[in-house]
Amino acid sequence: MQLQRAAWALSAAAVCFLLLLILHDQILREGHLAAGTCEIVTLARDSSQPRRTIATQTARCACRKGLIAGTTRAKPACVEVAVVSSRQWCVMSPCLEDEGCDLLFNQSGWSCTRPGGRVKTTTVS
Structure with a gap:
């Protein structure tokens, strides 16, 4: 038994x-998520203002130690913590290859300028 x-x-x-x-x-x-990868959770666009589109994006990342969520080549990516903490956004290469990157004057984000003059501004919150 x-x-x-x-x-x-x-x-x-x-x-x-x-x-x-x-x-x-x-x-x-x-x-x-697999370590070192990111995914876009929410994406919203507002075109109510003439000649301007405001896009809001939230990403979720599973970054390895020493890395944090950021942007590389206009896509969410894991970047070095030092880049984000020092607010030197252009170091993480956030713009596409044919675009130039400039820091905003108050370091709250960056702008990507295309050869034709079109500017894409990104602020970090």
């Missing part, structure tokens, strides 16, 4: 472990 109870307990523990393993894999696939 003791052996039968032990067998049932061991079987139940094995089933619980298997279920936990399956749930853990499911959670990792659905909710967590």
